[in-house]
Amino acid sequence: MTRAKFITFEGVDGAGKSTHLAWFTETLRQRGIDVLLTREPGGTPLGESLRRILLHEAMHPETEAMLMFAARREHLEQIILPALECGTWVISDRFSDASFAYQGGGRGVPVAKLEQLEKWVQGELQPDLTLLFDIPIEVARERLANNSSLDRFEQEQAEFFQRVRQAYLQRAAKMPQRFAIIHAEKTLEDVKKELSLIVANI
Numbered sequence: 685m686t687r688a689k690f691i692t693f694e695g696v697d698g699a700g701k702s703t704h705l706a707w708f709t710e711t712l713r714q715r716g717i718d719v720l721l722t723r724e725p726g727g728t729p730l731g732e733s734l735r736r737i738l739l740h741e742a743m744h745p746e747t748e749a750m751l752m753f754a755a756r757r758e759h760l761e762q763i764i765l766p767a768l769e770c771g772t773w774v775i776s777d778r779f780s781d782a783s784f785a786y787q788g789g790g791r792g793v794p795v796a797k798l799e800q801l802e803k804w805v806q807g808e809l810q811p812d813l814t815l816l817f818d819i820p821i822e823v824a825r826e827r828l829a830n831n832s833s834l835d836r837f838e839q840e841q842a843e844f845f846q847r848v849r850q851a852y853l854q855r856a857a858k859m860p861q862r863f864a865i866i867h868a869e870k871t872l873e874d875v876k877k878e879l880s881l882i883v884a885n886i
């Protein structure tokens with residue numbers, strides 16, 4: 685039996701990753717794989733409380749980074765590691781790459797500080813596979829335009845998202861063995877085709 689895998693979904697707001705999460709999870713379940721779907725920030729009662737604060741209250745960028753990793757520490761301890769140990773695959777809607785992209789790229793928190801938090805919170809653990817939904821920022825913003833209740837991150841300007849996108853791509857270039865870049869501006873059907881190829885090779 686193959687070891688339980690830890691898979692993460694990443695991308696700028698409006699890239700459409702959430703649309704594909706349910707389908708991806710269902711496809712794995714149809715193959716008889718036991719899958720747990722979770723998200724960050726969140727995934728635990730404390731993590732969900734921190735999520736409400738992080739998405740709606742103004743704070744210093746380093747406070748934001750530390751709270752993201754604090755929620756992650758709890759998430760790993762209570763949800764992710766116990767599931768993997770029991771043989772359950774874990775799919776997380778965002779994980780540490782989002783901290784490098786948003787707090788690092790977007791807010792300008794030094795990468796060295798984020799790497800310290802990463803080491804502290806997760807040691808050497810990294811996802812087995814990260815699907816990065818990459819999309820031109822203009823397209824992502826058009827998709828968000830129909831949403832009337834934008835959170836603190838979604839309200840940021842295009843330049844912020846350009847930096848987030850670049851930081852994601854840099855992170856993918858640094859760890860190409862675990863990243864798959866999905867061209868998310870394509871039609872739903874075409875994105876699904878890209879995902880089907882990935883699922884078939886997991």
Ligand code: TMP
Pocket residue numbers: 697723724725752777778779780781782783784786787837838
């Ligand atoms: P979501 O809308 O995909 O659920 O994510 C919530 C927001 O939190 C999203 O705008 C990205 C942001 N975020 C960070 O800034 N840093 C992080 O480490 C994580 C996990 C999310």
